[in-house]
Amino acid sequence: MLALDRIGKTYANGVRAVDGVSLQVGPGEILAIVGGSGCGKSTLLRAISGLDTPSQGRVVLDDEAIAAPHEKIGIIFQEPRLLPWLTVAGNVGFGLEQRPRKQREELVANALARVGLTEKARMWPRELSGGQAQRVAIARALVPRPRVLLLDEPFSALDAFTRADLQDHLLGLWADTKPTLILVTHDVDEAIVLADRVMVMRSKPGRIFDEIPCDLPRPRDRQSAAFDFAKRRVLAALDRSLSRAATDPVESKTEAGAALWW
Amino acid sequence: MTTTVEPAAAGQSERKSGLARFARPVLGLIVPVGLALGWELAVRAGLSNGRLVPPPSVIFNTFAELARTGELQRHAAATLARVAAGFGIGVAVGTLLGAITGYSLFLRRLLDPTLQALRAIPSIAWIPLFILWLGIFETSKVVLIAVGVFFPVYLGVMGAVMSVDRKIVEVGRAFRLSGTAMVRRILLPAVLPAYVIALRSGLGLGWMFVVAAEFMGASEGLGYLLVDGQQLGKPAQIVAAIVAFAVIGKTTDWIVAAAAAPFLRWEDRFGARSEET
Numbered sequence: 001m002l003a004l005d006r007i008g009k010t011y012a013n014g015v016r017a018v019d020g021v022s023l024q025v026g027p028g029e030i031l032a033i034v035g036g037s038g039c040g041k042s043t044l045l046r047a048i049s050g051l052d053t054p055s056q057g058r059v060v061l062d063d064e065a066i067a068a069p070h071e072k073i074g075i076i077f078q079e080p081r082l083l084p085w086l087t088v089a090g091n092v093g094f095g096l097e098q099r100p101r102k103q104r105e106e107l108v109a110n111a112l113a114r115v116g117l118t119e120k121a122r123m124w125p126r127e128l129s130g131g132q133a134q135r136v137a138i139a140r141a142l143v144p145r146p147r148v149l150l151l152d153e154p155f156s157a158l159d160a161f162t163r164a165d166l167q168d169h170l171l172g173l174w175a176d177t178k179p180t181l182i183l184v185t186h187d188v189d190e191a192i193v194l195a196d197r198v199m200v201m202r203s204k205p206g207r208i209f210d211e212i213p214c215d216l217p218r219p220r221d222r223q224s225a226a227f228d229f230a231k232r233r234v235l236a237a238l239d240r241s242l243s244r245a246a247t248d249p250v251e252s253k254t255e256a257g258a259a260l261w262w
Numbered sequence: 263m264t265t266t267v268e269p270a271a272a273g274q275s276e277r278k279s280g281l282a283r284f285a286r287p288v289l290g291l292i293v294p295v296g297l298a299l300g301w302e303l304a305v306r307a308g309l310s311n312g313r314l315v316p317p318p319s320v321i322f323n324t325f326a327e328l329a330r331t332g333e334l335q336r337h338a339a340a341t342l343a344r345v346a347a348g349f350g351i352g353v354a355v356g357t358l359l360g361a362i363t364g365y366s367l368f369l370r371r372l373l374d375p376t377l378q379a380l381r382a383i384p385s386i387a388w389i390p391l392f393i394l395w396l397g398i399f400e401t402s403k404v405v406l407i408a409v410g411v412f413f414p415v416y417l418g419v420m421g422a423v424m425s426v427d428r429k430i431v432e433v434g435r436a437f438r439l440s441g442t443a444m445v446r447r448i449l450l451p452a453v454l455p456a457y458v459i460a461l462r463s464g465l466g467l468g469w470m471f472v473v474a475a476e477f478m479g480a481s482e483g484l485g486y487l488l489v490d491g492q493q494l495g496k497p498a499q500i501v502a503a504i505v506a507f508a509v510i511g512k513t514t515d516w517i518v519a520a521a522a523a524p525f526l527r528w529e530d531r532f533g534a535r536s537e538e539t
Contacts (some may be wrong), residue, residue, distance in 0.1 A: 077432075
């Protein structure tokens with residue numbers, strides 16, 4: 001169980017990015033976090049990953065406080081961030097240096113097969129397309145078998161077809177070991193395709209505005225009425241969160257237009 | 263749908279790439295060989311007496327004579343040994359100080375202003391002090407070359423470490439790399455392309471500084487051949503020494519570039535693509 005206990009983050013310039021966020025995410029659960037630009041989604045994710053230290057509160061995973069990057073927590077960034085001097089196989093095996101060579105090679109080969117890139121193993125990252133590079137990043141994050149996988153808008157730079165393909169791929173990989181997934185996204189469709197629960201955040205400072213359960217059966221049909229209904233619920237919550245942020249006399253100093261999430 | 267390459271077309275393309283590989287170095291020889299031939303023809307046609315600027319045939323004969331007597335090898339070896347020693351020291355100190363000032367803001371604030379002030383001093387200004395401190399023999403020469411090599415290496419390494427992509431470093435942090443693992447697995451490979459350029463710049467300055475060093479009272483070395491040629495009025499010897507500097511300098515630069523090339527195959531840069539085609 002991953003628990004966030006009143007997480008707050010104030011930057012050195014005085015900006016309060018996140019304030020008093022508490023939530024619990026169960027094992028194997030997929031949580032999507034959506035919200036307007038600057039509502040603290042990525043800040044929250046970085047606090048969970050241990051890459052940033054929260055100013056207040058704490059992150060607890062299975063009764064262990066997380067204060068730095070942890071072997072049970074993996075992260076996939078918005079860009080693939082592959083190491084250009086390592087081959088595709090080298091990138092996938094980057095987190096496995098402590099393992100015996102044979103075991104490492106086996107794990108890497110399996111991971112590459114799972115993301116359909118076996119024939120690219122010896123290529124350099126510069127030789128991959130954007131979608132292939134992001135698949136390598138997914139394989140790299142999943143191969144050490146983290147208990148929690150954080151995804152920070154991982155498909156936002158990709159075209160619609162590649163994005164849908166990678167969403168399906170991600171669900172397939174998630175089904176192997178069922179880690180907890182926490183996905184930050186601007187794409188409401190993506191949130192509903194993937195998540196068991198959608199958390200809507202509001203800005204200035206970043207707080208949880210609403211939580212919408214999403215218990216549609218998988219695989220989810222993007223054309224179904226149930227999908228459309230869930231989408232409208234999330235969009236309505238987003239609209240309310242944005243208008244609340246825009247009219248809040250104490251906490252909002254920006255115009256409503258500046259906080260448009262799309 | 264599958265695509266196949268016609269065998270005849272593939273063979274033609276291989277032949278073309280073989281020719282291109284052969285033609286590439288030849289292309290670089292066109293200008294110097296053309297100039298040399300032009301000058302040779304001009305002297306032979308009586309357009310110049312070639313006394314102060316000897317034609318290639320005279321330079322070649324001087325070269326051959328110096329090689330036959332073993333003088334060329336002796337002087338070239340002495341110069342090469344000085345450059346090698348100075349380069350080694352300059353690279354070692356430049357790499358160390360560049361790396362620590364690039365990595366640590368505190369050390370950069372502490373050391374960089376002093377080193378930048380020292381960099382602004384013309385190299386010739388050091389010569390009297392080095393002779394006083396270290397004597398007229400090898401030590402002062404090697405130290406002068408090391409000073410020349412040090413600054414481009416120091417600046418190159420510091421700049422490269424400072425400009426390593428923060429996002430790539432974050433990948434290392436996310437995988438919980440220790441300090442030494444971060445240096446070995448992220449920082450070193452990331453700075454390698456800039457480091458190789460810094461080494462080549464340093465080596466080039468090493469060859470420039472060895473001339474200044476050998477002007478300060480050397481009894482052997484290619485710089486000595488230059489001074490000797492000037493004092494005895496032998497322009498062919500001067501040009502032969504200059505050509506020797508050019509050939510050996512270019513060869514050492516090629517060795518550094520060739521040694522680094524296998525480690526830089528991953529680079530995604532305009533120059534690398536141009537070299538492939």
